[in-house]
Amino acid sequence: MRQFTTVVQFSDDEFLRDVGITREQFLEVRARVASFLEEERTRRPMTTRGKQTSRLPLEDRLLLVFTYLRHYPTFQQLGQQFGISESYAHKLYERYRGYLVHLVRLPQRHALLAPGLTALLLDATEQPIERPIHRQRASYSGKKKRHTINAQLLVGVFSLQILAVVCGQGRTHDFTLFKQAHLPIAPQIEVSADSGYQGIEKVHSNSQIPIKKPKGRELTAEERTYNRALARVRIAIEHVNRRCKIFRIVKETYRGKHKHIGLTWHLIAGLVNLRYA
Structure with a gap:
């Protein structure tokens, strides 16, 4: 099963080729997402009441998204890589893509x-x-x-x-x-x-x-x-x-x-800006 604890041990060049951004940039994105989720839980505590916490740590959830963006496998292959179902892999991707578009955005x-x-x-x-x-x-x-x-x-x-x-x-x-x-x-x-x-x-x-x-x-x-x-x-x-x-x-x-193509391009453009800032 693919895990961040394994990928993070790659060399700098291998990590960049595998994920699409550097290790430091990935950890920066991880910190932004963690801070955003904490703010959302504080601002709207009732929305997460009764929900089960994902058994995948945040790093693995983000790695799943970057694996999909970088290599574009099917969700069946993605689920097999991360040891989850195809439908749950799709659900995680859709959810965290929305977070990333909000946090790694283009200039206004x-x-x-x-x-x-x-x-x-x-x-x-x-x-x-x-x-x-x-x-x-x-x-x-x-x-x-x-x-x-x-x-x-x-x-x-x-x-x-x-x-x-x-x-x-x-x-x-x-x-x-x-x-x-x-x-x-x-x-x-x-x-x-x-x-x-x-x-x-x-x-x-x-x-x-x-x-x-x-x-x-x-x-x-x-x-x-x-x-x-x-x-x-x-x-x-x-x-x-x-x-x-x-x-x-x-x-x-x-x-x-097709209605999500614009959203996808904006996310990739934001990641490219982050990579070459």
Whole structure:
């Protein structure tokens, strides 16, 4: 049976590869959750009356959640690893995912108006999902030729911290998703995006996108130089995408309820910020 007392003895590199965050960061999250649960018991003592305490210690319950996020097994496999039933593994995951989303959260939307913020990177990535039962066409991506969700990240250029995540259905164009989000980006902040955001300067005038090759002629040397310089800046957000997809739950085909995808992406973004703070 998988236990934290065994995993904690791994080397620093093995622990990071197995859990997704460092040992110190895991213990920090554990302290936050323990403090939150204690506050809840003090604030609402009647809600836990008569409830049995889980036979898994808090460290193992959190390890269960991180194992699911990092490796994305089925709940049957997860239950077998921790010596509990499939249904109880699912119940623990749902409960503690809610705690973690609350405790490891992204900056509020007003962080995009912070005076010290001068430049942002914008990009979207698609994640495959199981074919929906209803409204399948809305989730079908013509680009990927399968059903997907579109996760759009807004990242600070210098800190590489994820400031906002917006999720939409696979059929939704990147630029359409950006417009629908109505993110409060200050006018003086420079936004760098890829060529999928043609027309973004009409929404946010201080934006940069690559220059597309005009029909019938080649790009000039100055235009190619500009595109290369922009690509050197924008490559950082691809590294942030890679950091997120270390957690297999946002890389592999999503098997959960589609209404929870946004919640999952926000949790992973918060954990990535914690890992690379």
